Amino acid sequence: MAERERNAHRLLLETSTGVLVTDGSGYVIHATGQAEAALASEDFLYTSFGRLRAKDARAEAKLNARFTGGVMLIQPDVEIAGSNGKTLALRDLPHAAAVSLSLRHDARAFHVELYTTGKPPLEEILKERYRLTPTEIAITLSLRDGISVISIAEQRGNTLSTVRTHVKSIFQKLHVHRQAELIARLNRLGGTA
Template sequence: MVRSEEQWLEVVDCFGDAAVTGCGWYYALERLAQATGSEYGQLIGLGAEPAVPFNVWTVDPIIPKEFEELGYGDPDLNPRVRAGTGIPELAVRAEVDFITPEQARHHPHYKWARHHGIGYICLTPLIARPDMLIGISVCRRQETGHITSAQRNVFASLAAHARAAVRTQLLLEGDAGGLLVGAMEAMSLTAFACNAAGHVIAMTPSAERLVLSGHYLKLRKQVLSTELDKDNSPLTDAVLAAAGGLSRPGAPLLRSLFVHSASAAGPLIVDIVSLPQKAFTFGFRPQVLVIVRGLNHGDKQLVGALRAGFKLTAAEAEVALQLADGQGPQTIAEERGVSINTVRTQVRNIYDKLGVSRQGELAARLRPLR
């Protein structure tokens, strides 16, 4: 329980730090729970889809997994979700506000919750939009009992700062998509930025013209699809695989496939690129680049893609492609007319930005580019 202004400010700062860094949400929720005399904190996102986009919960990891498997993001199955839906942002609710003890005793969700030691809750919606609800709560054991009036006031005061932190990270994630697309536009790339769900969140003007034409690619409910059915599954599978993020050691950085049109002579090449990610996002940060190009597999465009997606300098992108071709640092230095130390510094920067640790791993990830 918060006992001083310093403790209260510490929790506020935790949420601010989490928003800026994309890390630390778990710790901030722990501190929120402690500040309200509760055991657990939760930040959950609910959308139009049945699946829960994110659920950061300071409980045993089996609990969020079961929560999703049992469909408890559905307000028809979960009185807590129903209580947090359709009320104003920052309106606080606890069990005493929306369910009787007798109803809670027999309700399937509450039986499950008591089994896992989260018999009581205090919640509020932070962001409420037609297509998205982000809520925060503290959960309490049966032995701890209902949240008190004083603890509820602390929760309400801190929830306002949690909302500000969520809004900050949402803005930063949205800006990241715009900045990425701006960089790609400057390099004359036809490209789409997709989030962790595979939904297009930004595109360059040339990409927009392409989907409006109806040839090769289409955009339906923010999801890229192909003009011809035979090309659709490979594209969907590649985007969703890339949305899973990079792993070490892992899958290729990029997957390439052909996309055809019924009214055009030749196919286009579509490159699907996995981007490095922060520890936690709300799903609006770019995680996948989809780059469209013709049959001309030119290094200039590949260099542009690496620069846009991974913040490589032009020289680093060129060196990365040389490394992928199997050239050693000494050979690269001689060809480029620079010192071996310069190339070694560039190699270290490339490894760091692409999340690899040696040339073989880099070559494996970049090989599809070549």
């Protein structure tokens, strides 16, 4: 195996979500991370005589379509709703990745990710989408709650200048110019706080 293939193999196996590798007929070869956990829990996926199966009938049909006809095209995600508001998403990985992970020409590989359905918490939206720091998130939520910049500085033990610098950064990252615009943007983002 070439150095580049070894590095790709290591990266895929160390992914924080998960990787699932099957042969061309859907028989599981290897699972890591959330893929392994999903198979063990059987909330979303399970194996029947070694073949990958889905709990949900629609997801089962989508999985079966991937393993019939021998076509190795990347297809739309398979999403399987589970209990407690969780969803498991299977995304096709390129055929070359599947081959390098399994050393089989007929292999398929999937990126597996477990996520919570519904709206994410507002703090998560601010962190992931707008790249706000924890301090900026705390100040943003205080502003949303109607707390003045002076009160925020006193509560945090910061100078007024420091809090104003954070507010300026928040406004730039959220593309607003006034506190009223910020609050309107936060209301549109929704989420839970």
